[in-house]
Amino acid sequence: MIKKIDNIAAITTGLIVGVLTWVVITRLFGVSEPYDTPAGGYIAMFLPALLAFYIALTNALMKSLLFLLGVYLATVFYPYFFGNEEQKVWVGLGAALAFAYLFYAFAGAFMGWLVRVIYLKFFNKHAKRAAQKIMNKTIELAEQIPQSAYETYTYTQKASRTGYIALFAALFFAAVGAVLYLYPTPPLNPIASSLLQRAIGWLGIAFLLIALYAFWCSFRLMRDNSAWHILIDDKTLLYETPKSTREKSFSCSIDEIERIEENLIQSSDDAEVSAIYKVVLKNGQTYPLFSDGLNRINEQRFLDALRARGVQVVEGL
Numbered sequence: 414m415i416k417k418i419d420n421i422a423a424i425t426t427g428l429i430v431g432v433l434t435w436v437v438i439t440r441l442f443g444v445s446e447p448y449d450t451p452a453g454g455y456i457a458m459f460l461p462a463l464l465a466f467y468i469a470l471t472n473a474l475m476k477s478l479l480f481l482l483g484v485y486l487a488t489v490f491y492p493y494f495f496g497n498e499e500q501k502v503w504v505g506l507g508a509a510l511a512f513a514y515l516f517y518a519f520a521g522a523f524m525g526w527l528v529r530v531i532y533l534k535f536f537n538k539h540a541k542r543a544a545q546k547i548m549n550k551t552i553e554l555a556e557q558i559p560q561s562a563y564e565t566y567t568y569t570q571k572a573s574r575t576g577y578i579a580l581f582a583a584l585f586f587a588a589v590g591a592v593l594y595l596y597p598t599p600p601l602n603p604i605a606s607s608l609l610q611r612a613i614g615w616l617g618i619a620f621l622l623i624a625l626y627a628f629w630c631s632f633r634l635m636r637d638n639s640a641w642h643i644l645i646d647d648k649t650l651l652y653e654t655p656k657s658t659r660e661k662s663f664s665c666s667i668d669e670i671e672r673i674e675e676n677l678i679q680s681s682d683d684a685e686v687s688a689i690y691k692v693v694l695k696n697g698q699t700y701p702l703f704s705d706g707l708n709r710i711n712e713q714r715f716l717d718a719l720r721a722r723g724v725q726v727v728e729g730l
Contacts, residue, residue, distance in 0.1 A: 423468065423476045427483020430461060432491050434484075445497070448514060458514055462521035469525030477522040484518065485511055520616075523589065527623075566645040566718035568710055572655035576634030583627030590620030633657040643710065645718045650692070652700065663692070663700045671695045673702075673719060673726040690716075690726075 434457050438447040447457040461484045469477035488511040594617030637657040644651040648667055654660040676689045690702040690712070703712055716726055 420476065420479055423472075423479040424483040426464075427461075427480040427485075428487045429483075430464060430480075431484040431487025434460060435488060435491055446492075454514075458517045461515065461518040464521075465518045466521035466525035469522045470529050473529075474522060474526035477525060481515060481518050481522060485515060488514075520589075566643070566714060568641065568643040568715075570641040570709060572634045572637035572640055572657060576631045576637070579627060579631035579634060583624050583631050586620050586627055587624035590617045590622075590624055594618060594621065641710070643715065645715070645722070647722060650719070652692075652702070661700055665692075665694060667719075667722050667724065669694050669696070670719070670724050673716065673724060674699075675726055675728050677728060 435447055438450075438453040438456055439445065442450045442453050444450050444453060447453040461481065465477045465481055468480050594614055634655065634657050637655045639655045639657075640653070641655065642651065642653040649664065650667060650670065651664045653662045653664075671693050674691050674693050676691075692700045692702060694700075702715075703710055720726060
């Protein structure tokens with residue numbers, strides 16, 4: 414199981430990596446700065462990038478950025494306090510150059526975050542639930558539902574608001590893609606490598622394509638005057654979705670619901686599972702729930718409100 418790290422541990426790890434990178438490279442290659450030699454430059458730039466990618470993928474983007482903050486502080490201040498006279502100059506010029514040299518590390522962090530978001534939103538949306546725990550606690554949760562769960566449950570979220578949020582994401586991807594595609598000369602590219610530049614250029618194109626798709630989605634949502642609207646009372650389940658999304662709207666009486674089906678998907682390391690839900694009616698019709706990845710529905714409250722009205726949540730066959 415992947416161990417989560419806290420904020421202090423993320424910064425501390427970055428400080429340690431930054432110091433070790435500086436010390437090992439300068440002594441191994443006999444240079445004043447890690448970037449004075451191509452091999453040292455590769456190590457100093459891509460080792461933090463790989464670690465930033467891993468932390469963003471397994472923890473969160475903020476933890477990865479805190480890790481890079483630690484790397485940056487170590488890179489700037491370690492030579493000033495512990496280096497020779499030539500290395501002490503780095504704290505001035507290096508404060509700017511160190512940030513530029515961490516370009517790959519920031520790219521790695523955002524790539525890890527992107528992979529994590531895609532995985533959680535589309536393939537493993539409700540990760541971090543153990544399958545056995547869910548099954549063992551189903552009856553217990555039904556018996557211990559608070560009285561407030563019997564109240565009418567409502568949820569509303571405008572599609573246009575989600576569209577504006579998606580627009581900011583599209584602008585971010587477009588900016589990153591433009592920087593990568595127009596990959597400049599030093600200081601962002603201190604190592605001359607045509608192969609590396611072509612690879613970064615194609616990565617920029619990929620980001621621009623993602624940005625185009627995000628722009629298309631955001632404009633559709635911003636033009637949509639409808640909303641996600643959910644209502645659960647003692648008689649009715651109303652599940653309305655914006656017209657611009659692919660999720661189906663439906664309504665039915667509580668008595669028409671046979672069950673809420675929960676399909677569990679095991680992660681590759683067998684440590685985590687995801688749950689995908691759908692409503693199964695007594696007439697055989699089924700409707701997926703929470704499938705578009707754009708809304709902010711509190712799924713546990715939604716399910717608890719249905720459990721309180723006698724609807725069973727069972728594992729899919």
